[in-house]
Amino acid sequence: MILRTSPASPFGRKVVIAASLLGLADTIAIVNADTTDPGDSLRAQNPLGKIPTLVDDDGTAWYDSRVILEVIDARASATVHGTGGARLRALRLQALADGLMDACLLQVYENRMRDPDKREPKWIEHQAGKVERTLGLLETAPPSLSGAIDIGHISVACALGYLDLRFAGTWRETHPRLVAWLEDFAARVPAFEETRVKA
Numbered sequence: 001m002i003l004r005t006s007p008a009s010p011f012g013r014k015v016v017i018a019a020s021l022l023g024l025a026d027t028i029a030i031v032n033a034d035t036t037d038p039g040d041s042l043r044a045q046n047p048l049g050k051i052p053t054l055v056d057d058d059g060t061a062w063y064d065s066r067v068i069l070e071v072i073d074a075r076a077s078a079t080v081h082g083t084g085g086a087r088l089r090a091l092r093l094q095a096l097a098d099g100l101m102d103a104c105l106l107q108v109y110e111n112r113m114r115d116p117d118k119r120e121p122k123w124i125e126h127q128a129g130k131v132e133r134t135l136g137l138l139e140t141a142p143p144s145l146s147g148a149i150d151i152g153h154i155s156v157a158c159a160l161g162y163l164d165l166r167f168a169g170t171w172r173e174t175h176p177r178l179v180a181w182l183e184d185f186a187a188r189v190p191a192f193e194e195t196r197v198k199a
Contacts, residue, residue: 003068004033004042005052007197010101010162011065012052014154018069020191021149022076028054066094069151080151093143093152096134100159103130108166131163135175142181149189157185157192165197 003019005012019025033042033051045061046053054062054071062068073079082090106127110119143153160182163171172179186192 001028001057002055003028003030003052004045004055005030006032006035007195008162008165009051010104010158011098013161013195014151014158015052015054015065015068015072016195017154017158017189017191018080018151019072020194021080021154021189022072022078024072024076025191027075028072066098080149080154082148082150086147086150090150090152093150094155096137097152097155097159100131100134101155101162103127103134104159104162104166107131131171135171135178138181139175139178142177145181145184145188149185153185154189157182157189161192161196 003012003015005015007013016025016028016030019028033053034040035042035049035051040049042051042053043049045055046063048063050063052063052065052068054068056062056071062071069080073081080090081087104127107124110124110127114120138156143156145153160171160178163169
């Protein structure tokens with residue numbers, strides 16, 4: 001299988017970490033993709049031109065990250081999704097963390113893709129509000145790491161890692177419980193540090 005992604009993508013990172021936890025890392029070749037390059041084969045593999053995209057051995061392309069995670073989960077002897085009520089809680093936490101990553105990415109794109117005089121401060125403020133509310137909720141009750149690591153935990157860690165990468169880790173100043181939580185997660189999951197991109 002081939003995973004088209006970029007080292008900085010938090011969505012691609014969670015797939016790589018999950019594959020590592022499931023013992024499937026050696027079955028997936030990671031090939032960088034440039035979403036802004038019309039000549040990149042990514043657009044033929046995924047008409048949306050988005051990452052991550054997983055290209056199966058038979059040429060089938062799977063997207064987005066949540067679908068890819070279901071694909072690799074189905075091929076493993078373990079699961080990062082859990083079962084029963086635990087699965088629903090993991091999926092809910094993943095959805096929250098994915099929304100956090102989306103809000104961060106939209107701010108990055110606004111600043112990267114628009115000239116300074118054309119940026120929309122209200123739009124950036126709207127996305128920043130999503131980030132702050134989500135961080136506030138997670139700070140109040142960080143996800144328990146007492147059991148198995150699941151996709152919810154992985155997604156939250158990748159979202160916080162993206163905030164470190166693109167927003168200089170400013171979240172750390174006001175969210176000490178989340179900082180401690182991320183340190184605990186990183187100690188339990190070596191792939192988190194192995195996939196970290198240095199700014």
